[in-house]
Amino acid sequence: MNWLNITKIKTAISMTLSLLAYFNAEIAWANSQAHNDSSPANILIKVEKSTTDTSEKWVVTYTLTTPAKTLAFVRNPDTSRTTRWFAQDNDIEIVFDNVKHQELVRSKSGRPLSTVSFLLTPTYKHLGKDYAPFSPFSDGGNAFHSGRLFACANTCTEEDNKWHLTLNVPSDEHIVLNGKVMKSSVSWTDNNDGRVVYVGKQQPIITDNVVALIDPGFPESIKASLEEDIPNMMAFFSHSLNPLKGEKPMLFASYANVDDHSTQGGTLPNQIFMHWNRQDLNEQADNSSFVNQTLWFFAHEVAHLYQPGSTEGVSENEEQSWLHEGNADYFAAIAMNFLYEDANSYVESRMTRAFESCTEGLAQTTLARAYKNGHFNLYYSCGMIMHRAIDSVVQQKTLGEESLFTVWKRLQKVVNSGMSPGTATFLTLLEPYNAPELIKAINNATSDDAFKAIQGIETLYQLPE
Template sequence: MKLVVAIFLMLTSYCAWASDASAVDIAIEKSNQGEWTVTYKMQKPAARLSFIRNPDDSRTKRWQPESPGFEIVYVDNHEYIVRTDSTDFTEVSVRLTPTYQHLPKDYAPFSPYSDGGVLIYTGRLFACIDTCSNNVNRWKFSMSVPENEHIVMKGQVQTGKARWIDTNEGMNIYVGSQQPIETPNVIAVIDPGLPETIRRSLDADIPELMTYFESKLGKLQGTKPMLFASYANTAGHSSQGGTLPNQIFMHWNVNNLDKQVEDDSFLNDTIWFFAHEVAHLYQWNNKAGFNGEQHESWLHEGHAEWSAASALQELFPEKGNYVTTKIANASSQCSKGLLETSLVEAASEGRFDLYYSCGLLIHQAIDAQLEKSGKRDSYSLWADFRKRAGKGNEEASDVFLSLTETCTSKTFVKKIERILEGKLASPEESLNL
């Protein structure tokens, strides 16, 4: 009887894996010469290998097939690996370019550290046989690195080779010689080349912000989160920040950071930047976020922006004028943007910035309405939203607005819906919620 039960459990486990697995194994290797390659092995022959994240066509320029007779093509806004003779294949290797690449509305595959280390984002490597469907979200990964380097993944240091199952949005993994530092709040891998001013801010402001958001949205569950901060110190003018479950990461791709930190406005923007990303970490409390469709980005981006404003007002009262100016600029940007498009259409028209500016104003107005009761605020509303989001077939925005209406009024929510759905002739009036 026990044997029958064991076999049944094995079969049900296999079926659960098979229902959402990609059927593509992914092996990453860094050679002793510093070259990065990724090898895809498919469980059945196919005419093409499809990538799940396609913000642009940069793979066609930056990835070089090592296997003869292969090429990377960009068709209908998707990138694929195919054979030049159009025949089927089961395995292919490509050489990667391990430098920072800005991607529209996505995370860079590599974020180099100034000492030779690098942060690699696994989600950029996800691929599927022929095409990727929505129910595929599990990939078998392996990684090997040179003897003088190690892998930092999920707070653990591994040497030689690592194997894991990757899911959902993927994660960031550090490869290099730097040892992580554990603090009371995070396990951190901070670039030693960052200016001292930023390093001090990372050491002091991040913990203070985490304590603030913990008091508003609850203690983070599970293992201690990781903080990655990298600095390419190379010609460029880009920075990137983001969060994934249990991870905060930020990257500067410039060669004049020492000069920029002398500007108070840059330092204020940096603290706002930190606050926004820490807010994202607490929004979903170490779980895979349910951010909804792209046109619903005003929800999480706007909430993170308003949370940053609230945190700076409370923790850094001397920055009150900066926060006031920041909100005023968001109002101006949103007002001008809504004359040209609606928030529903903003992503498709290249105006993703409106989800930050207009989203901030929407959550600010909601907070003002909730505080009239003296019992609730935008954080308690978000906590309720977090419990319900992703549990049914409702769109994230419908769930959020339904909860907002329960706590405020139908008239108030109708005003928000007009901002979301309409190209406004008088946006300033409509934003005066």
């Protein structure tokens, strides 16, 4: 596939580019300022980057307005803070509470905590079903996930959803926050899942569609694809679902160029980030299989951007991850078939492999338990088969007037109006199509009975007949 020879987008999709252009960086900055006006939380978080000729240091400092016995972190995908965060006071340590499944900061001597500082390890670390703490760029820049820093005094409750952060960087570098470039220092109030923030010397590329930070170390073909394919995919989903509202989306694409083979992507509201923690992209760039895998990777992450709000806006819990991950994979398949004529055979092979992977995996665990048993990939493979079946049935029942996109636009609407996300709401939206066999098969596929689950997926793979 020629990365530069992108299939011409249909007129309707081209028109949506003008809609995306409406959301400019000044709106993003206004939203950032609105956050700054919020009242501060009871913990102040300061991040400071300093550099020497040969190294860089990232230090995070927590200042508690009221001393506490411990500091509890909000996000705890593993125990890696215990080995990657280094206390700047010998009396302070990070331990993992096996009962709470949570990392905690405490004093070895038992004294109350008022101010604690840690030297961070600013390298990429894969965190299962969470965002990487750092995504280094090949030119020395770095992007970090602010949500990784969120912590609470003693314990976190549902009411704890506001953190005041300050970031200081060297004078020859700058910060990119919410699409705006700032020098030296910035403060903001953060919430929910946080955001990705860039620190370095690279200036963002600002287009009609996106504010982008694309690693200068990428091979030219991949840089061209990021600059052209991502906007085309965004246009496709804007037309098929709904245009994004608010800030102009930000794209972070980083390439560590290190001896590894990891690739990870993710989305936060109005942000897409992709990281390649490897060093073989020059060799892989002309490999057609790698090209298709990369386009699928792009399309999957862009699809997430157009789902309702966030992961929590789609699924109630981990076992329902087939909703957002399976949907993103199936939407990636649709986008690739539409945008790239020569990708059809690749997409079909992905669908076949997804069915095989799903049925093989369900013989070992069910979707209800997959996230606990280390089989999170089943939410992608089984979920894609389920969404493919839904799309086929909806199109058949409406003689092509509606599709899976119609269902997801309705899901966006009902979730935004206050209905709970999750399987129950999603299945309610399928009831008007009078497809009891479809709903029964989905219920079987998501049940905790392995035989029923496999039977359900096999039925879904054959629908409609």
